[in-house]
Amino acid sequence: MTPTLSPQNKIKGKLRQFGRGPAVSIFTLGTMRAIGSVDQMYSVLKAASIAGINHIETAPAYGPAESFLGKAINKLKQEKIEPKHxxxxTSKIFPGLSLEEGKKELKRILKRLDLKRLDNLAIHGLNLNNHLEWVLEGEGSKLLQWAKEENLVGQVGFSSxxxxxxxxxxxESNRFQFCSLHLHLLDPRKIPLAKIALRKGMGVMAISPADKGGRLQSPSSTLVRDCYPFAPLELAYKFLLEKGISTLTLGAYEPKDINLARKIITSGPLTMLEKNTIKNLRDEGNRRLGKDLCGQCEKCLPCPNSVPIPxxxxxxxxxxxxxxxxFTEERYNLIGKAGHWWEELDASACKSCGECVPRCPNNLNIPKLLEETHERLAAKPRKRLWG
Known part of the structure; x- marks a missing residue:
């Protein structure tokens, strides 16, 4: 069933349907940043609760996040600070585990969180075909069936x-009740997938719309100017919420990182001025790119050298x-260094064979643009946030 979002309730302080599980706030507290101490997690969690956030996203891969979270929640309960219901x-497990490994991992998750049952369990990084096969036909299918039978998990989803x-x-496999996807203001390519999921009654969570969306928490002066009089991150959040996305992850390091979410939770739908500003943002970006704008149609693929051209x-x-x-330097220099989480080949793998050129509807000189991109972005790699 498609979530019904009346114009007056699209954003303003309402919980949203999230698959078949409990309704969630329009912001989800991601816990990969508040891992310095239990006190840090406690202060962030308290601020989130006061702001109206009821959904928490964590994972074993986030270091001590789960154990800190379990202790912080219990401390807040003693102080009678928690969401109304x-x-x-939501926590996650990696694909590829054996049935016994998966059982042990899930039990460890519940122990660290001090829970008897997890509302939502996601497959963490369903990035390859064999990951999906593991869930649909392999040990993952048995694991999830066991978790449901033992009433250890409410509903199952995936991040990808x-x-x-x-x-x-x-x-479309109908095996998942929610999904976590990269959905961004500056990269809306996966919005159609979110719409498919929402039509099927699935919950949809936007992964890192700030950081992976272009480091919008510390935007370029150009981006700030194009988004004036609004903050780029504010526009990004409201753009996704206007699309009906169930919830947006917010990776807070300290309580003040919740401030913008608090503002948006009590705001309304996109105004005409905000819509016009988003249009201006796109128009200005396209103007700077001119005739070299890549429309992301992917008709240049497949590349005989497996270069991820788009x-x-x-x-x-x-x-x-x-x-x-x-942001682009960071992402480019992670290519080939993050396994199945990111691309494996950068533009230096292009052999200038030219097979892609006649397929491009915009007549781009793709080999030249790839070479130019490599020259501008190839630099010393930055450390990943986690993993």
Missing amino acids: GWVI HGSFSLIQKAI EILRLRNLLIGHDLTA
């Missing part, structure tokens, strides 16, 4: 950094169109 908690086609297969030219779009130098 309690916290809704994978291809459009893989995510669509997962959504992804590399997307980074070029962001670099030139919005002056996102730090």
Whole structure:
């Protein structure tokens, strides 16, 4: 069933349907940043509760996050500080575990969180075809069946950094009740997948709309100017909520990181001025790119040398169109260093064979643009946030 969002309730302080589980706030507290101490987690969690956030996203891969979270929640309960109907908690497990490994992992998750039952369990990084096979036909299927039979899990979903086609297969498999996807103001390519999931009654969580959306928490001066009089991150959040996305992850390091979410929770739908500003943002970016704008149609694929042309030219779009130098350098230099979480080959793998050129509807000189992108972005890699 498609979630019904009346104009007056699209944003303003309402919980949203999230699959078949408890309704969730429009912001989800991600816990990968507040891992310095239990006190840090406690202060962030308290601020989130006061702001009206009831949904928490965590994972074993986030270091001590789960154990800190369990202790912080209990401390807040003693102080009688918690959402009206309690916290809704999502944790995750990696694909590929054996049945016994998966059972042990889930039990460890529940122990660290001090829970008897987890509201939502997601497959963490359903990025490859064999990951989906593991869930649908392999040990993962047995694990999830066991977890349901033992009443250890409310509903099952997945997060994915994978291809459009893989995510669509997962959504259409009817085995998941929610999904976590990369959905961004400056990269809306996966919005159609979110709409498919919502039509099927699934919950949809936007992964890192701030940081992975272009480091919008510390935007370029160009981006700030194009979004004036609004903050780029504010527009990004409201853009996604207007699309009906169930909830947006917010990775808070300290209580003040919740402030913008508090403002948006008590605001309304996109105003005409905000809509016009988003249009201006896109128009200005396209103007700077001119005839070299990559439309992300992917008709250049397949590349005989397996170069991820659209992804590399997307980074070029962001670099030139919005002056996102730090973000695009970081992402480009992670290529080949993050396993199945990111692309494996950068633009240096292009052999200038030219097979892609006649397929491009915009007649782009793709080999030249790839070479230029590599020259501008290849730099010393930055450390990943986690993993």
